[in-house]
Amino acid sequence: MANSASGESIIGRFVKIVSAFDDRHPSMSVAELGRRTGLPVTTTYRLVNDLLLERLLDREPGGNVHIGTRMWELVSRGSKMVGLREAALPFMEDVQAVVQHSTTLGILDSDEVLYIERIGSHSTIVDITKIAGRLPLHATSSGLVLLANSPSEYQETVLARALTKFTETTLTDPSQLRRHLAEIRQRGYAVMPGVIVKESSGIAVPVFGPDNTVVAALSVVVPRNEENVPARVPVLLASARGISRALGWRGELKGALRQSH
Amino acid sequence: MANSASGESIIGRFVKIVSAFDDRHPSMSVAELGRRTGLPVTTTYRLVNDLLLERLLDREPGGNVHIGTRMWELVSRGSKMVGLREAALPFMEDVQAVVQHSTTLGILDSDEVLYIERIGSHSTIVDITKIAGRLPLHATSSGLVLLANSPSEYQETVLARALTKFTETTLTDPSQLRRHLAEIRQRGYAVMPGVIVKESSGIAVPVFGPDNTVVAALSVVVPRNEENVPARVPVLLASARGISRALGWRGELKGALRQSH
DNA sequence: CACACGATTGCCGATGAACGGAAAAGCGAC
DNA sequence: GTCGCTTTTCCGTTCATCGGCAATCGTGTG
Numbered sequence: 001m002a003n004s005a006s007g008e009s010i011i012g013r014f015v016k017i018v019s020a021f022d023d024r025h026p027s028m029s030v031a032e033l034g035r036r037t038g039l040p041v042t043t044t045y046r047l048v049n050d051l052l053l054e055r056l057l058d059r060e061p062g063g064n065v066h067i068g069t070r071m072w073e074l075v076s077r078g079s080k081m082v083g084l085r086e087a088a089l090p091f092m093e094d095v096q097a098v099v100q101h102s103t104t105l106g107i108l109d110s111d112e113v114l115y116i117e118r119i120g121s122h123s124t125i126v127d128i129t130k131i132a133g134r135l136p137l138h139a140t141s142s143g144l145v146l147l148a149n150s151p152s153e154y155q156e157t158v159l160a161r162a163l164t165k166f167t168e169t170t171l172t173d174p175s176q177l178r179r180h181l182a183e184i185r186q187r188g189y190a191v192m193p194g195v196i197v198k199e200s201s202g203i204a205v206p207v208f209g210p211d212n213t214v215v216a217a218l219s220v221v222v223p224r225n226e227e228n229v230p231a232r233v234p235v236l237l238a239s240a241r242g243i244s245r246a247l248g249w250r251g252e253l254k255g256a257l258r259q260s261h
Numbered sequence: 262m263a264n265s266a267s268g269e270s271i272i273g274r275f276v277k278i279v280s281a282f283d284d285r286h287p288s289m290s291v292a293e294l295g296r297r298t299g300l301p302v303t304t305t306y307r308l309v310n311d312l313l314l315e316r317l318l319d320r321e322p323g324g325n326v327h328i329g330t331r332m333w334e335l336v337s338r339g340s341k342m343v344g345l346r347e348a349a350l351p352f353m354e355d356v357q358a359v360v361q362h363s364t365t366l367g368i369l370d371s372d373e374v375l376y377i378e379r380i381g382s383h384s385t386i387v388d389i390t391k392i393a394g395r396l397p398l399h400a401t402s403s404g405l406v407l408l409a410n411s412p413s414e415y416q417e418t419v420l421a422r423a424l425t426k427f428t429e430t431t432l433t434d435p436s437q438l439r440r441h442l443a444e445i446r447q448r449g450y451a452v453m454p455g456v457i458v459k460e461s462s463g464i465a466v467p468v469f470g471p472d473n474t475v476v477a478a479l480s481v482v483v484p485r486n487e488e489n490v491p492a493r494v495p496v497l498l499a500s501a502r503g504i505s506r507a508l509g510w511r512g513e514l515k516g517a518l519r520q521s522h
Numbered sequence: 523c524a525c526a527c528g529a530t531t532g533c534c535g536a537t538g539a540a541c542g543g544a545a546a547a548g549c550g551a552c
Numbered sequence: 553g554t555c556g557c558t559t560t561t562c563c564g565t566t567c568a569t570c571g572g573c574a575a576t577c578g579t580g581t582g
Binding site: 010023050056072073074078083086089 | 286288331339
């Protein structure tokens with residue numbers, strides 16, 4: 001804890017400040033930042049000043065501040081996300097070119113799907129995924145693929161929670177989901193019709209890392225009324241293999257049970 | 262300044278820690294982190310612990326730490342870079358498809374070009390640009406475009422510095438550069454043969470923001486021996502207009518002097 | 523022009539989180 | 553076992569952090 005009466009460390013406040021910015025609030029006055037974070041006025045100004053000095057925040061002509069270029073740079077330079085994204089992008093473009101709908105790459109983080117990259121969709125389809133956005137595991141094709149390839153104990157902790165039902169096709173019953181996860185694991189892909197938005201279907205496949213573990217899920221969102229949805233699967237599988245290989249994966253070694261059936 | 266004997270604020274140390282990670286050192290032990298940052302051992306461990314608690318750093322099985330997923334998420338969600346990147350990506354893909362060499366998007370930051378995005382180049386060309394990487398203004402086509410569209414006082418401060426000569430074609434003479442900048446501003450694009458790497462030429466054009474200022478430079482790197490380099494320019498110009506429009510630019514309003522000649 | 527309202531900066535005493543040395547506990551490797 | 557390394561625990565000192573209060577700046581309003 002920090003010197004603060006409220007008992008927070010500076011790091012905690014730093015997180016609060018950075019969290020105050022999102023795509024709907026990319027910049028704001030320091031006063032508003034204080035309001036959004038709930039920090040005392042003076043404290044906010046002092047801290048913002050420090051951050052400006054280090055260029056973790058940038059001040060724009062109007063006086064508003066936003067996440068600093070330096071901050072983006074440092075994080076991007078050091079983060080492993082960028083490597084993953086760069087490896088995946090060319091293959092995602094291939095998928096995009098063939099499927100013509102939005103293509104996403106997501107990872108499992110804090111019991112949710114975190115979308116690392118997303119391309120496409122000048123299309124009319126409803127797609128609520130955003131880069132650096134999150135969605136629940138049980139209600140997305142990506143999430144189910146990631147969950148299906150997790151340790152079963154972890155699966156149980158997730159299934160034990162209250163699972164929100166977005167549409168009628170959203171599975172929320174643990175035993176149903178358990179069966180479905182097994183199926184996904186066997187088949188090697190997930191197809192979910194309208195589990196979060198009625199009008200669209202998600203298809204997702206796993207992406208493997210060097211140690212043959214699943215590190216991400218590659219997925220597309222297509223209109224639900226399309227009949228031959230499963231026809232999309234091979235493209236995804238092929239591209240996912242490409243990404244996996246770019247990440248250092250060397251084909252299924254021991255312990256790869258998938259093609260067994 | 263902080264409680265430290267060395268007289269640094271926590272924010273400063275935070276920056277040191279994050280800066281210690283890059284593409285060559287994406288993860289390391291806490292001890293090595295302490296060594297790289299020059300911070301006292303105990304301090305490093307304490308601070309790293311705080312950062313782990315907030316998930317700004319992640320600990321991996323081996324014990325090594327790396328930039329946390331949460332950190333990437335927060336910064337990406339709030340940063341304006343992502344919006345710029347997303348607006349530009351589809352057009353960059355178009356360029357990429359036509360030109361077949363690596364395409365980059367760079368902005369002006371701290372007297373250097375900071376590359377926001379880069380695609381392409383399974384090709385053989387030497388291209389040293391990296392995402393979140395930096396190169397000097399005077400030695401890149403992107404940099405010269407950005408500089409040419411900056412206030413002349415700023416140009417002078419940059420020209421006043423020692424300009425490193427990477428190859429024989431790198432311009433380092435202030436007066437020569439000044440002439441060249443004027444030309445770039447007039448023509449609306451920059452073509453630089455082998456200014457930083459002998460074998461390749463860079464071509465760059467400006468990208469405009471809503472207020473008709475230059476916010477970024479779109480560029481490609483092609484083999485130098487290619488004869489019809491200027492033939493690449495129109496594609497770039499067209500794509501740059503596309504990006505500009507996606508950013509809210511509404512065509513050249515008052516004060517647009519470029520087509521005058 | 524005076525006024526109100528909000529954002530921003532300056533001041534300052536009290537407090538406790540941050541600091542970092544030292545030493546001990548793990549952990550391999552030879 | 554013993555060396556070399558990383559990591560953790562302990563603890564007294566201290567100064568940066570904290571945040572209330574008030575002054576100042578900036579902008580729009582009656």
